[in-house]
Amino acid sequence: MKVIAVIPARYASTRFPAKLMQELGGKTIIRRTYEATVETxxxxxxxxxxxxxxxxxxxQSHxxxxxxxxxxxxxxxxxxAEAIAEIEADIVINVQGDEPFVNQDNLEKLIxxxxxxxxxxxxxxxxxxPIDDWERIENPNNVKVVVDEHQMALYFSRSxxxxxxxxxxxxxxxxxxxxYAFRREALLEFTTWPMKFLEATEKLEQLRYLEYGKRIKMAITKHTGVGIDTPEDLAYAKTLLTGE
Structure with a gap:
Protein backbone atom coordinates (compact mmCIF):
# COMPACT_ATOMS: atom_id res chain seq x y z
CA MET A 1 0.00 0.00 0.00
CA LYS A 2 1.61 3.22 -1.19
CA VAL A 3 0.71 6.21 0.98
CA ILE A 4 1.50 9.78 -0.08
CA ALA A 5 0.85 13.18 1.47
CA VAL A 6 -0.31 16.15 -0.58
CA ILE A 7 -0.13 19.68 0.82
CA PRO A 8 -2.41 22.15 -1.04
CA ALA A 9 -0.85 25.61 -0.92
CA ARG A 10 -2.74 28.59 -2.29
CA TYR A 11 -0.97 31.94 -2.22
CA ALA A 12 -4.13 34.02 -1.89
CA SER A 13 -5.89 34.18 1.46
CA THR A 14 -8.76 36.48 2.41
CA ARG A 15 -7.87 36.89 6.08
CA PHE A 16 -4.07 36.74 5.78
CA PRO A 17 -2.66 37.32 2.28
CA ALA A 18 0.51 35.37 1.42
CA LYS A 19 0.42 33.65 4.80
CA LEU A 20 2.23 30.53 3.61
CA MET A 21 5.25 32.60 2.65
CA GLN A 22 5.47 34.26 6.07
CA GLU A 23 8.58 33.55 8.15
CA LEU A 24 8.34 31.19 11.10
CA GLY A 25 11.57 30.37 12.91
CA GLY A 26 13.77 31.19 9.95
CA LYS A 27 11.71 29.27 7.38
CA THR A 28 8.51 29.98 5.50
CA ILE A 29 5.36 28.38 6.86
CA ILE A 30 4.91 26.20 3.78
CA ARG A 31 8.51 24.98 3.85
CA ARG A 32 8.24 24.18 7.56
CA THR A 33 4.99 22.25 6.95
CA TYR A 34 6.53 20.31 4.07
CA GLU A 35 9.66 19.37 6.01
CA ALA A 36 7.69 18.39 9.11
CA THR A 37 5.50 16.11 7.00
CA VAL A 38 8.53 14.43 5.43
CA GLU A 39 10.17 14.02 8.84
CA THR A 40 7.25 11.95 10.16
CA GLN A 60 11.77 23.36 -5.31
CA SER A 61 14.76 25.53 -4.35
CA HIS A 62 15.02 23.68 -1.03
CA ALA A 81 -7.17 15.23 -7.55
CA GLU A 82 -5.54 17.29 -10.29
CA ALA A 83 -2.18 16.95 -8.58
CA ILE A 84 -2.31 13.17 -8.13
CA ALA A 85 -3.81 12.29 -11.52
CA GLU A 86 -0.38 11.23 -12.80
CA ILE A 87 1.04 10.07 -9.45
CA GLU A 88 0.96 6.42 -8.42
CA ALA A 89 -0.54 5.92 -4.96
CA ASP A 90 -3.13 3.88 -3.08
CA ILE A 91 -3.87 6.32 -0.23
CA VAL A 92 -3.62 10.11 -0.40
CA ILE A 93 -3.53 12.18 2.76
CA ASN A 94 -4.33 15.88 2.67
CA VAL A 95 -2.03 17.83 5.02
CA GLN A 96 -3.01 21.46 5.62
CA GLY A 97 -0.33 23.87 4.38
CA ASP A 98 -1.03 26.39 7.14
CA GLU A 99 -0.46 23.91 10.00
CA PRO A 100 3.33 23.69 10.37
CA PHE A 101 3.14 21.73 13.64
CA VAL A 102 2.22 18.48 11.93
CA ASN A 103 0.68 16.03 14.38
CA GLN A 104 2.13 12.61 13.66
CA ASP A 105 -0.37 10.78 15.86
CA ASN A 106 -3.31 12.10 13.82
CA LEU A 107 -1.70 11.06 10.55
CA GLU A 108 -0.94 7.59 11.94
CA LYS A 109 -4.60 7.17 12.93
CA LEU A 110 -5.72 7.89 9.39
CA ILE A 111 -3.22 5.48 7.87
CA PRO A 130 -15.26 15.74 21.32
CA ILE A 131 -16.85 19.10 22.16
CA ASP A 132 -18.94 19.93 25.23
CA ASP A 133 -19.15 23.72 25.24
CA TRP A 134 -22.61 24.69 24.00
CA GLU A 135 -21.38 27.87 22.33
CA ARG A 136 -18.98 25.82 20.19
CA ILE A 137 -21.69 23.28 19.45
CA GLU A 138 -24.09 25.97 18.20
CA ASN A 139 -21.44 27.84 16.18
CA PRO A 140 -22.10 27.13 12.46
CA ASN A 141 -18.40 27.58 11.73
CA ASN A 142 -17.78 24.40 13.74
CA VAL A 143 -18.90 21.49 11.57
CA LYS A 144 -20.45 18.67 13.55
CA VAL A 145 -20.48 15.00 12.60
CA VAL A 146 -22.58 12.03 13.74
CA VAL A 147 -21.36 8.46 13.33
CA ASP A 148 -22.66 4.92 13.64
CA GLU A 149 -21.36 2.26 16.03
CA HIS A 150 -18.42 1.57 13.70
CA GLN A 151 -17.50 5.27 13.57
CA MET A 152 -18.68 5.61 9.98
CA ALA A 153 -19.94 9.11 9.25
CA LEU A 154 -23.73 9.39 8.92
CA TYR A 155 -23.89 13.15 8.34
CA PHE A 156 -21.97 16.40 8.68
CA SER A 157 -23.69 19.69 9.46
CA ARG A 158 -23.19 23.27 10.55
CA SER A 159 -26.34 22.81 12.63
CA TYR A 180 -8.68 13.74 5.10
CA ALA A 181 -7.21 10.52 3.80
CA PHE A 182 -8.60 9.23 0.51
CA ARG A 183 -8.47 6.10 -1.54
CA ARG A 184 -7.09 7.41 -4.80
CA GLU A 185 -10.07 6.10 -6.79
CA ALA A 186 -12.61 7.91 -4.59
CA LEU A 187 -10.70 11.17 -4.93
CA LEU A 188 -10.55 10.95 -8.72
CA GLU A 189 -14.24 10.00 -8.91
CA PHE A 190 -15.15 13.10 -6.89
CA THR A 191 -14.11 15.35 -9.77
CA THR A 192 -16.62 13.68 -12.11
CA TRP A 193 -19.66 14.15 -9.85
CA PRO A 194 -21.94 17.21 -10.08
CA MET A 195 -22.67 18.96 -6.79
CA LYS A 196 -25.91 17.78 -5.20
CA PHE A 197 -28.45 19.33 -2.85
CA LEU A 198 -26.87 18.65 0.54
CA GLU A 199 -23.41 19.98 -0.38
CA ALA A 200 -24.96 23.05 -2.02
CA THR A 201 -27.05 23.72 1.08
CA GLU A 202 -24.42 23.26 3.80
CA LYS A 203 -21.39 24.27 1.67
CA LEU A 204 -19.52 21.16 2.86
CA GLU A 205 -17.74 19.16 0.19
CA GLN A 206 -17.59 16.00 2.33
CA LEU A 207 -21.35 15.71 1.88
CA ARG A 208 -20.81 15.06 -1.84
CA TYR A 209 -18.98 11.86 -0.94
CA LEU A 210 -21.87 10.73 1.28
CA GLU A 211 -24.50 11.68 -1.31
CA TYR A 212 -22.75 9.47 -3.87
CA GLY A 213 -22.55 6.53 -1.47
CA LYS A 214 -18.92 6.76 -0.34
CA ARG A 215 -18.05 5.62 3.17
CA ILE A 216 -16.13 7.92 5.51
CA LYS A 217 -14.62 6.46 8.68
CA MET A 218 -13.85 8.83 11.53
CA ALA A 219 -11.10 8.63 14.14
CA ILE A 220 -11.26 10.47 17.47
CA THR A 221 -8.49 12.90 18.35
CA LYS A 222 -7.83 15.59 20.92
CA HIS A 223 -5.07 17.15 18.80
CA THR A 224 -6.85 19.77 16.71
CA GLY A 225 -3.75 21.44 15.26
CA VAL A 226 -2.46 24.99 15.17
CA GLY A 227 -3.71 26.66 12.01
CA ILE A 228 -2.31 30.01 10.88
CA ASP A 229 -5.17 32.11 9.50
CA THR A 230 -4.30 35.53 10.93
CA PRO A 231 -1.22 37.54 11.97
CA GLU A 232 -2.21 36.80 15.57
CA ASP A 233 -2.07 33.06 14.84
CA LEU A 234 1.43 33.52 13.44
CA ALA A 235 2.55 35.38 16.56
CA TYR A 236 1.19 32.51 18.68
CA ALA A 237 2.96 29.93 16.50
CA LYS A 238 6.24 31.76 17.04
CA THR A 239 5.81 31.49 20.81
CA LEU A 240 5.18 27.74 20.46
CA LEU A 241 8.32 27.36 18.39
CA THR A 242 10.56 29.30 20.77
CA GLY A 243 8.85 28.28 24.01
CA GLU A 244 8.68 31.91 25.09
Missing amino acids: GLFDDVFVVTDSPLIYDEI GGKVVRSVKEHESGSDRI EIFKADQEKQVDLASLMT VIPYPRDKETKVQYYQHIGV
Missing part, protein backbone atom coordinates in the same frame (compact mmCIF):
# COMPACT_ATOMS: atom_id res chain seq x y z
CA GLY A 41 8.57 9.08 8.03
CA LEU A 42 5.01 7.93 7.39
CA PHE A 43 4.86 8.57 3.66
CA ASP A 44 6.31 7.08 0.53
CA ASP A 45 6.22 10.56 -1.00
CA VAL A 46 5.26 14.10 -0.04
CA PHE A 47 4.17 16.78 -2.54
CA VAL A 48 3.13 20.40 -2.34
CA VAL A 49 0.52 21.41 -4.92
CA THR A 50 0.26 25.14 -5.59
CA ASP A 51 -1.01 27.74 -8.04
CA SER A 52 1.74 30.15 -6.99
CA PRO A 53 5.12 30.48 -8.73
CA LEU A 54 6.54 31.88 -5.47
CA ILE A 55 5.52 28.83 -3.45
CA TYR A 56 6.61 26.52 -6.27
CA ASP A 57 10.09 28.06 -6.30
CA GLU A 58 10.28 28.06 -2.49
CA ILE A 59 9.75 24.30 -2.26
CA GLY A 63 14.92 20.22 -2.59
CA GLY A 64 11.24 19.52 -2.09
CA LYS A 65 8.69 17.98 -4.44
CA VAL A 66 6.08 20.34 -5.82
CA VAL A 67 3.34 20.18 -8.46
CA ARG A 68 1.99 23.25 -10.25
CA SER A 69 -1.80 23.48 -10.29
CA VAL A 70 -2.99 24.79 -13.65
CA LYS A 71 -6.77 24.88 -13.12
CA GLU A 72 -9.08 26.90 -10.90
CA HIS A 73 -10.78 24.72 -8.32
CA GLU A 74 -13.82 25.18 -6.09
CA SER A 75 -12.84 22.50 -3.57
CA GLY A 76 -9.77 21.04 -1.92
CA SER A 77 -10.63 17.60 -3.29
CA ASP A 78 -10.58 18.91 -6.86
CA ARG A 79 -7.20 20.58 -6.32
CA ILE A 80 -5.63 17.44 -4.87
CA GLU A 112 -4.15 2.74 10.36
CA ILE A 113 -7.79 2.92 9.25
CA PHE A 114 -6.79 1.82 5.76
CA LYS A 115 -4.28 -0.75 6.96
CA ALA A 116 -7.05 -2.40 8.99
CA ASP A 117 -9.56 -2.19 6.12
CA GLN A 118 -8.67 -5.47 4.41
CA GLU A 119 -11.95 -5.63 2.48
CA LYS A 120 -11.62 -2.02 1.25
CA GLN A 121 -14.93 -0.88 2.72
CA VAL A 122 -13.61 2.59 3.61
CA ASP A 123 -13.30 5.25 0.91
CA LEU A 124 -12.18 8.16 3.08
CA ALA A 125 -10.94 8.66 6.62
CA SER A 126 -11.10 11.82 8.67
CA LEU A 127 -10.88 13.14 12.24
CA MET A 128 -13.28 14.38 14.89
CA THR A 129 -12.82 15.77 18.37
CA VAL A 160 -26.59 21.11 16.00
CA ILE A 161 -26.68 17.37 15.31
CA PRO A 162 -28.11 15.39 16.91
CA TYR A 163 -30.75 17.84 18.12
CA PRO A 164 -31.34 17.30 21.88
CA ARG A 165 -35.14 17.12 21.97
CA ASP A 166 -34.91 15.67 25.48
CA LYS A 167 -32.62 18.04 27.35
CA GLU A 168 -31.84 15.35 29.92
CA THR A 169 -30.32 13.04 27.30
CA LYS A 170 -26.55 12.76 27.53
CA VAL A 171 -25.17 13.46 24.08
CA GLN A 172 -21.53 13.48 23.02
CA TYR A 173 -21.02 15.99 20.24
CA TYR A 174 -18.12 15.80 17.83
CA GLN A 175 -16.55 18.55 15.78
CA HIS A 176 -15.13 17.57 12.43
CA ILE A 177 -11.41 18.24 11.95
CA GLY A 178 -10.88 18.77 8.23
CA VAL A 179 -7.95 16.44 7.68
Whole structure:
Protein backbone atom coordinates (compact mmCIF):
# COMPACT_ATOMS: atom_id res chain seq x y z
CA MET A 1 0.00 0.00 0.00
CA LYS A 2 1.61 3.22 -1.19
CA VAL A 3 0.71 6.21 0.98
CA ILE A 4 1.50 9.78 -0.08
CA ALA A 5 0.85 13.18 1.47
CA VAL A 6 -0.31 16.15 -0.58
CA ILE A 7 -0.13 19.68 0.82
CA PRO A 8 -2.41 22.15 -1.04
CA ALA A 9 -0.85 25.61 -0.92
CA ARG A 10 -2.74 28.59 -2.29
CA TYR A 11 -0.97 31.94 -2.22
CA ALA A 12 -4.13 34.02 -1.89
CA SER A 13 -5.89 34.18 1.46
CA THR A 14 -8.76 36.48 2.41
CA ARG A 15 -7.87 36.89 6.08
CA PHE A 16 -4.07 36.74 5.78
CA PRO A 17 -2.66 37.32 2.28
CA ALA A 18 0.51 35.37 1.42
CA LYS A 19 0.42 33.65 4.80
CA LEU A 20 2.23 30.53 3.61
CA MET A 21 5.25 32.60 2.65
CA GLN A 22 5.47 34.26 6.07
CA GLU A 23 8.58 33.55 8.15
CA LEU A 24 8.34 31.19 11.10
CA GLY A 25 11.57 30.37 12.91
CA GLY A 26 13.77 31.19 9.95
CA LYS A 27 11.71 29.27 7.38
CA THR A 28 8.51 29.98 5.50
CA ILE A 29 5.36 28.38 6.86
CA ILE A 30 4.91 26.20 3.78
CA ARG A 31 8.51 24.98 3.85
CA ARG A 32 8.24 24.18 7.56
CA THR A 33 4.99 22.25 6.95
CA TYR A 34 6.53 20.31 4.07
CA GLU A 35 9.66 19.37 6.01
CA ALA A 36 7.69 18.39 9.11
CA THR A 37 5.50 16.11 7.00
CA VAL A 38 8.53 14.43 5.43
CA GLU A 39 10.17 14.02 8.84
CA THR A 40 7.25 11.95 10.16
CA GLY A 41 8.57 9.08 8.03
CA LEU A 42 5.01 7.93 7.39
CA PHE A 43 4.86 8.57 3.66
CA ASP A 44 6.31 7.08 0.53
CA ASP A 45 6.22 10.56 -1.00
CA VAL A 46 5.26 14.10 -0.04
CA PHE A 47 4.17 16.78 -2.54
CA VAL A 48 3.13 20.40 -2.34
CA VAL A 49 0.52 21.41 -4.92
CA THR A 50 0.26 25.14 -5.59
CA ASP A 51 -1.01 27.74 -8.04
CA SER A 52 1.74 30.15 -6.99
CA PRO A 53 5.12 30.48 -8.73
CA LEU A 54 6.54 31.88 -5.47
CA ILE A 55 5.52 28.83 -3.45
CA TYR A 56 6.61 26.52 -6.27
CA ASP A 57 10.09 28.06 -6.30
CA GLU A 58 10.28 28.06 -2.49
CA ILE A 59 9.75 24.30 -2.26
CA GLN A 60 11.77 23.36 -5.31
CA SER A 61 14.76 25.53 -4.35
CA HIS A 62 15.02 23.68 -1.03
CA GLY A 63 14.92 20.22 -2.59
CA GLY A 64 11.24 19.52 -2.09
CA LYS A 65 8.69 17.98 -4.44
CA VAL A 66 6.08 20.34 -5.82
CA VAL A 67 3.34 20.18 -8.46
CA ARG A 68 1.99 23.25 -10.25
CA SER A 69 -1.80 23.48 -10.29
CA VAL A 70 -2.99 24.79 -13.65
CA LYS A 71 -6.77 24.88 -13.12
CA GLU A 72 -9.08 26.90 -10.90
CA HIS A 73 -10.78 24.72 -8.32
CA GLU A 74 -13.82 25.18 -6.09
CA SER A 75 -12.84 22.50 -3.57
CA GLY A 76 -9.77 21.04 -1.92
CA SER A 77 -10.63 17.60 -3.29
CA ASP A 78 -10.58 18.91 -6.86
CA ARG A 79 -7.20 20.58 -6.32
CA ILE A 80 -5.63 17.44 -4.87
CA ALA A 81 -7.17 15.23 -7.55
CA GLU A 82 -5.54 17.29 -10.29
CA ALA A 83 -2.18 16.95 -8.58
CA ILE A 84 -2.31 13.17 -8.13
CA ALA A 85 -3.81 12.29 -11.52
CA GLU A 86 -0.38 11.23 -12.80
CA ILE A 87 1.04 10.07 -9.45
CA GLU A 88 0.96 6.42 -8.42
CA ALA A 89 -0.54 5.92 -4.96
CA ASP A 90 -3.13 3.88 -3.08
CA ILE A 91 -3.87 6.32 -0.23
CA VAL A 92 -3.62 10.11 -0.40
CA ILE A 93 -3.53 12.18 2.76
CA ASN A 94 -4.33 15.88 2.67
CA VAL A 95 -2.03 17.83 5.02
CA GLN A 96 -3.01 21.46 5.62
CA GLY A 97 -0.33 23.87 4.38
CA ASP A 98 -1.03 26.39 7.14
CA GLU A 99 -0.46 23.91 10.00
CA PRO A 100 3.33 23.69 10.37
CA PHE A 101 3.14 21.73 13.64
CA VAL A 102 2.22 18.48 11.93
CA ASN A 103 0.68 16.03 14.38
CA GLN A 104 2.13 12.61 13.66
CA ASP A 105 -0.37 10.78 15.86
CA ASN A 106 -3.31 12.10 13.82
CA LEU A 107 -1.70 11.06 10.55
CA GLU A 108 -0.94 7.59 11.94
CA LYS A 109 -4.60 7.17 12.93
CA LEU A 110 -5.72 7.89 9.39
CA ILE A 111 -3.22 5.48 7.87
CA GLU A 112 -4.15 2.74 10.36
CA ILE A 113 -7.79 2.92 9.25
CA PHE A 114 -6.79 1.82 5.76
CA LYS A 115 -4.28 -0.75 6.96
CA ALA A 116 -7.05 -2.40 8.99
CA ASP A 117 -9.56 -2.19 6.12
CA GLN A 118 -8.67 -5.47 4.41
CA GLU A 119 -11.95 -5.63 2.48
CA LYS A 120 -11.62 -2.02 1.25
CA GLN A 121 -14.93 -0.88 2.72
CA VAL A 122 -13.61 2.59 3.61
CA ASP A 123 -13.30 5.25 0.91
CA LEU A 124 -12.18 8.16 3.08
CA ALA A 125 -10.94 8.66 6.62
CA SER A 126 -11.10 11.82 8.67
CA LEU A 127 -10.88 13.14 12.24
CA MET A 128 -13.28 14.38 14.89
CA THR A 129 -12.82 15.77 18.37
CA PRO A 130 -15.26 15.74 21.32
CA ILE A 131 -16.85 19.10 22.16
CA ASP A 132 -18.94 19.93 25.23
CA ASP A 133 -19.15 23.72 25.24
CA TRP A 134 -22.61 24.69 24.00
CA GLU A 135 -21.38 27.87 22.33
CA ARG A 136 -18.98 25.82 20.19
CA ILE A 137 -21.69 23.28 19.45
CA GLU A 138 -24.09 25.97 18.20
CA ASN A 139 -21.44 27.84 16.18
CA PRO A 140 -22.10 27.13 12.46
CA ASN A 141 -18.40 27.58 11.73
CA ASN A 142 -17.78 24.40 13.74
CA VAL A 143 -18.90 21.49 11.57
CA LYS A 144 -20.45 18.67 13.55
CA VAL A 145 -20.48 15.00 12.60
CA VAL A 146 -22.58 12.03 13.74
CA VAL A 147 -21.36 8.46 13.33
CA ASP A 148 -22.66 4.92 13.64
CA GLU A 149 -21.36 2.26 16.03
CA HIS A 150 -18.42 1.57 13.70
CA GLN A 151 -17.50 5.27 13.57
CA MET A 152 -18.68 5.61 9.98
CA ALA A 153 -19.94 9.11 9.25
CA LEU A 154 -23.73 9.39 8.92
CA TYR A 155 -23.89 13.15 8.34
CA PHE A 156 -21.97 16.40 8.68
CA SER A 157 -23.69 19.69 9.46
CA ARG A 158 -23.19 23.27 10.55
CA SER A 159 -26.34 22.81 12.63
CA VAL A 160 -26.59 21.11 16.00
CA ILE A 161 -26.68 17.37 15.31
CA PRO A 162 -28.11 15.39 16.91
CA TYR A 163 -30.75 17.84 18.12
CA PRO A 164 -31.34 17.30 21.88
CA ARG A 165 -35.14 17.12 21.97
CA ASP A 166 -34.91 15.67 25.48
CA LYS A 167 -32.62 18.04 27.35
CA GLU A 168 -31.84 15.35 29.92
CA THR A 169 -30.32 13.04 27.30
CA LYS A 170 -26.55 12.76 27.53
CA VAL A 171 -25.17 13.46 24.08
CA GLN A 172 -21.53 13.48 23.02
CA TYR A 173 -21.02 15.99 20.24
CA TYR A 174 -18.12 15.80 17.83
CA GLN A 175 -16.55 18.55 15.78
CA HIS A 176 -15.13 17.57 12.43
CA ILE A 177 -11.41 18.24 11.95
CA GLY A 178 -10.88 18.77 8.23
CA VAL A 179 -7.95 16.44 7.68
CA TYR A 180 -8.68 13.74 5.10
CA ALA A 181 -7.21 10.52 3.80
CA PHE A 182 -8.60 9.23 0.51
CA ARG A 183 -8.47 6.10 -1.54
CA ARG A 184 -7.09 7.41 -4.80
CA GLU A 185 -10.07 6.10 -6.79
CA ALA A 186 -12.61 7.91 -4.59
CA LEU A 187 -10.70 11.17 -4.93
CA LEU A 188 -10.55 10.95 -8.72
CA GLU A 189 -14.24 10.00 -8.91
CA PHE A 190 -15.15 13.10 -6.89
CA THR A 191 -14.11 15.35 -9.77
CA THR A 192 -16.62 13.68 -12.11
CA TRP A 193 -19.66 14.15 -9.85
CA PRO A 194 -21.94 17.21 -10.08
CA MET A 195 -22.67 18.96 -6.79
CA LYS A 196 -25.91 17.78 -5.20
CA PHE A 197 -28.45 19.33 -2.85
CA LEU A 198 -26.87 18.65 0.54
CA GLU A 199 -23.41 19.98 -0.38
CA ALA A 200 -24.96 23.05 -2.02
CA THR A 201 -27.05 23.72 1.08
CA GLU A 202 -24.42 23.26 3.80
CA LYS A 203 -21.39 24.27 1.67
CA LEU A 204 -19.52 21.16 2.86
CA GLU A 205 -17.74 19.16 0.19
CA GLN A 206 -17.59 16.00 2.33
CA LEU A 207 -21.35 15.71 1.88
CA ARG A 208 -20.81 15.06 -1.84
CA TYR A 209 -18.98 11.86 -0.94
CA LEU A 210 -21.87 10.73 1.28
CA GLU A 211 -24.50 11.68 -1.31
CA TYR A 212 -22.75 9.47 -3.87
CA GLY A 213 -22.55 6.53 -1.47
CA LYS A 214 -18.92 6.76 -0.34
CA ARG A 215 -18.05 5.62 3.17
CA ILE A 216 -16.13 7.92 5.51
CA LYS A 217 -14.62 6.46 8.68
CA MET A 218 -13.85 8.83 11.53
CA ALA A 219 -11.10 8.63 14.14
CA ILE A 220 -11.26 10.47 17.47
CA THR A 221 -8.49 12.90 18.35
CA LYS A 222 -7.83 15.59 20.92
CA HIS A 223 -5.07 17.15 18.80
CA THR A 224 -6.85 19.77 16.71
CA GLY A 225 -3.75 21.44 15.26
CA VAL A 226 -2.46 24.99 15.17
CA GLY A 227 -3.71 26.66 12.01
CA ILE A 228 -2.31 30.01 10.88
CA ASP A 229 -5.17 32.11 9.50
CA THR A 230 -4.30 35.53 10.93
CA PRO A 231 -1.22 37.54 11.97
CA GLU A 232 -2.21 36.80 15.57
CA ASP A 233 -2.07 33.06 14.84
CA LEU A 234 1.43 33.52 13.44
CA ALA A 235 2.55 35.38 16.56
CA TYR A 236 1.19 32.51 18.68
CA ALA A 237 2.96 29.93 16.50
CA LYS A 238 6.24 31.76 17.04
CA THR A 239 5.81 31.49 20.81
CA LEU A 240 5.18 27.74 20.46
CA LEU A 241 8.32 27.36 18.39
CA THR A 242 10.56 29.30 20.77
CA GLY A 243 8.85 28.28 24.01
CA GLU A 244 8.68 31.91 25.09
